[in-house]
Amino acid sequence: MRKVKQEKTRLLPFFIPHIGCPYICVFCNQPRISGQQEMVSVDTIRRSIREAISEQGHKGQWEVAYFGGSFTAIPQEVQDTLLEPAKEAFQQGIIQGIRLSTRPDAITVERLTELYESGVRTIELGVQTLEESMLVEAKRGHTVEDVEQACKMIREQGMTLGIQLLPGLPGETWTTLVNTAVKAGQLQAHLCRIYPVIVIEDTELADRVRQGSYVPLTIEQAIAYSAFLKSYLERKGTQIIRVGLQSTEDFDAGRGIVGGPYAPAFGELVVNYEWRQQIQQTVEDHLEVFGVIHKVIVEYPRPFTSKVRGLKNRNIEYFGQEYEQIEWAWKQKAEDNHTGIVHVTIDDVLYSLGL
Ligand code: SF4
Secondary structure, X not given: OOOOOOOOEEEEEEEOOOOOOOOOOOOOOHHHHXXXXXXXXXXXXXXXXXXXXXXXOOOOEEEEEEEXXXXXXXXXXXXXXXXXXXXXXXXXXXXXXXXXXXXXXXXXXHHHHHHHHHOEEEEEEEEEOOOHHHHHHOOOOOOHHHHHHHHHHHHHOOXXXXXXXXXOOOOOOHHHHHHHHHHHHHOOOOEEEEOOOOEEOOOHXXXXXXXXXXXXXXXXXXXXXXXXXXXXXXXXXOEEEEEOOOOOHHHHOOOOEEEOOOOOOHHHHHHHHHHXXXXXXXXXXXXXXXXOOOEEEEXXXXXXXXXXXXXXXXXXXXXXXXXXXXXXXXXXXOOOOOOOOEEEEXXXXXXXXXX
C-alpha cells in the first residue's frame, strides 16, 4: 500500500453533471446542486488550470477535481479525454494530483492502477448510507459490500479515500444513523463530506414530499445527525472536509428547493451545536456532583467567538433560557494562546473543553 500524503490541498473543481450515472438516485439533481447545467469542455479545463495557478501561485498542494456524475462509469475514452489537461499539468509538476468523485460499483483494481499512473491521487465515493434497505429505497443500485470493496481497493492503491454521507434519506432513524457511523468508521476513510438531504426540485424525492410519503429532516434534526457523524468519524481519524451543501445563488433565494434543512452556514451551525453539547454536558456533570450552580463563566479564544457563542448568539440565548437560575458570563480570553481550549468556570471549579 502506497503512503498517503495528508496536506492542505487547494482544489480546482470541474463539474461533470450526471454523466456516467447508470441510475438516477431519488435525491439527485446534479445540475442544480453544482449550479452548473452544461458539461465543461476540455479546452475550458486546460485554460482554467493555467489561469488559476498563474493567478494564485504555484505554492502548496493543488489538485484538479472532477466532481458530480460518476466519473469512472463514463466510457473510458471520454474519461481519458477529460483527464488529459489535468494529466499534462500533473506531469509538468503544475499540480500535485487529480481528484475524482464516483460510485462504489464503478471501481476496479485495473482502472485504479491506470488512474494512479495518470495522476489521480484522491477518490471521493458517494456512499450516502451504509444501511442496505435505505440504499435500495434511494435507488442507488449498489450494495454496502460494493462500498466496502471499493474503499479497500482505493486505500490499497495508496490513494486518499474520501466518502460522502447523506443523513436523512428515506428510512433514516437514530438507529440507522448509528449503524452507518459505525460502518463508515470501519471504512478507514481519510476524508468525509456530510450533506444532510435537501429535497431538490425535479427529483423523485420532491414528488414523494408532495405525495406525503417522505418527510425531510428539520434543521434541528439535521444538525444533531451531522454533529454525531462528524464527531464519531473525527474520533476514528477521518477528516471532515465539508458539512452541508455549498450555497448557490438559487438555493440562497429558495429557488429549486422543495424542502429539507438548507442553511447557507449549515457547517457553522453544526460546530455551534458541538460546543453547546460540550458546555451542557459539563454543566450537567457539575450539577450532578454539587447539586447547585450559581455562576458559569465561558472563556474562549478570539477565533472561536462565533463557534462558542453561536451564530447570532444562539448558544448564549439557549443557555440563558435553559438554565434561567444560573448567572452566565461569556468572555474572550485575555491571553490567546491559540490552543483552541475553551475554559468553563462553574462557581470555583475550572474545566477545559476542546472539540
Ligand atoms: S447521486 Fe451520484 S450516482 Fe446518483 S444520480 Fe447523482 S451523480 Fe449519479
